[in-house]
Amino acid sequence: MAIHQESDAKQASRQMILQACSSLHRNNLTYLGMPAEAALDIKTLKSVLQNVICIADNSNTLAETKRSIAGLRLLQKRFKTIDVWAYLRDEYPSESLIADVTFLDFYGGGIMKDDPFATEIAALRSYFAKQARFPNRAFVFAWTFMPHDKGKGVYVSALEKQKMSAIEAELVRDATGVRFRAIALRVLLRQILDEHGFAVKLFHQLLYKQVMSTMILLFCKGIDPQCDVPLGSPDTLIQEPYYAYESGRPIPSQMSLLA
């Protein structure tokens, strides 16, 4: 059974994702993510969920997830023992459910694979391509990452085919640590969202004790009349602030990636 202890940051992330979901004003959402044994993502979001797609690369983890959510009223449940990137790239396009809220919750970095174009980037493209088939419907996309990954070089390599503005290129070149990773992922997402004509809003990005960051996006192709958060151009992503949660402070500090 799981022994992973929950951090305040994770709980805060889930609450923020729930808020993002609430702004969609639909209570029949489909969750896609890696809920782990205790399935706390799903338990936190249960009031707005109808279906779940649970991914884990370990079948024992999924067995526990199944038990953990057995008491929740969910219509359709999918459990996939597979790497999440491989799932998004290869299986998600043919999945009959469409994920309304997607939470890529990594203990490690955002971009980790040796060949990010074959895995992470291909998976993201596959995911957003499917979402683009459902216009006028807003989605929530959340991504948690930590800096203990394979280093800046992997991100730089993943970004080498991206079209970047002069500011973005400068930020990518100069930034370090979690801030750099946040910039890299926003640039990556900006380009993919732009390609499919999505409007987007960075609902929230939290940075917890300089080690963990969760980025929550709301995006939609066209206009979702039920979504009460105004969405804008993907180009604005890089300008959106993030919030640093640090110990000893009662409130998070608003920070800019551009600074």
Add this chain to the structure above:
Amino acid sequence: MTFKRRSVTFDLNDIGSQVIDQISSDIYAGPGSILRELIKNAYDAYLPVDADELEEEGVNREIQVSRVRDEDGTGHLYVADNGIGQSFEELRANVQISISKKPTELDDATGFRGLGSWAILGAGSNIIITSKTKNATSRSRLEMNVRRIHEKMGGDTTLDDILNDPDCISFAIEEYKEGRAEHGTTVEIECDGPTETVNGFELNRLYDFTNPDEGALKGILVVTCPIPYSSEGGGYKEIHQVYNRSRYIPTQLSLDGVQLERRLPPELTNFHTTDISIGGNLAAIVWYAEDPKESGVLSIDDGKHLVGGPGVQLMRLNVPIGPKNIFHDGAARENLLNWYVGEVHLVMADVLPNASGQDLRAGLSRQLFIEQLQNFYKTLDQQADTKSVRLSLEKHLKRGIEAATKLDTKTLTEREQQGAKSLVLKAVQTIEEIAASTKGKTKEAQKIRNALTDPAIKTLRDNAKKSLKVGNWLQKFGKSGTSSTTASRATAQRKDPPPSRKSRTSSEGFQARVATYIPKLEALGLSDPQVKGVLAIIEELFTSGQSVS
């Protein structure tokens, strides 16, 4: 001879392991009885929890049944509740046999036998029970490896060999740094493949039902498990009053995320409640509903209403006992009981279901209760009869009034006139039957008198008389040829000899009777000219018959 007492002690080694199979296979054989046992336990788990506390926690009083079929074919069936939960020691008690504290510690518990997890053993290949109490710093787990247990079971092994083998039964605990609020129990039945026999013992019995696309499980839950009536259907208030009196606490049941709720079909607007007593003590509380406008066996869309078809269901704490109309034999005609939907909620403490849930436990009270239940069935049978007569009278009188009105307009075609006259004739006959029934001693007369207790029928009869007088139909079609009063008609019928064939068969009356057969001729596929031809033949036969007599 002198016998001296000697002390002998027994332990688990004195009990053969096959006793386990006798519990799980002989009593809890079918999916319904296994599911019922699990759901009853889940229901009981809510009994010690304060309702206000649940509300404060935002926790629904509900039982979730859900299924997952893995890509490798392994099936899982889960029954989960947010009830009191079990500590490690309490979880251990699941393995004990016939040691249940429920009857003494929990009022109104549905389970009382203490057969615990053994009751569901053959359902899967692995049974995993995970439970946690409120604010506990740990979660406990019991795992029963059914395949291993079955492999070990046999004449050479004892209960001790099974209970104390960690490969058969194992316990685990997950500890947290801090207490967690969530509480409840999840029972998982894992089936690693289709039903099979291992060492002569069956396992994976529920495999077919672990597929979420399978549709039969819903029907099984409907007929075996406690499912409350929805607030959206008719009779809600009254039914929930019966729940309250019978001490059942409505607890939602969901299957694969869909809440199951019984709904009374909207046409069943005639709602009744009554009590069944034995020796002055309340034995059961009954409700039943019927369609006041229709007679016959109810046609119910059970996919929508989840009432398990028509008929009367015996219950205890809303858990169905046996099939509908149980014990009706010799007391009432089952097809008449199926004119109703109803429930009999047992409240008497010593009238309990047996282990299989298909019958009542043997005992003196059982027989006394069955007699009273059968008396209740008899009243339903009689009421159905009365309703049938009432509806028949109502139908004929109403149709006769309508037909007479149309005939008076003199705008009907020849064929329409024939049809209308046949309806008028039937109405006249109905009025005569009503009149004759006042002093008749036959069962039929009694049924008519019972039907006439409904004042609407009397009013309708009076209206019919008025309408039929206008066209002089009472005289034309009436037996006596006059529109006499009920009393004088009855007197006349008693005094007069049986009417001759000739006097009984006036041409108008005969014509009307023949008209009733026209739709049948059409149904046979006869064209209009062919029908006309047949009618001409009948007329010829009638005329010749009249002249012969």
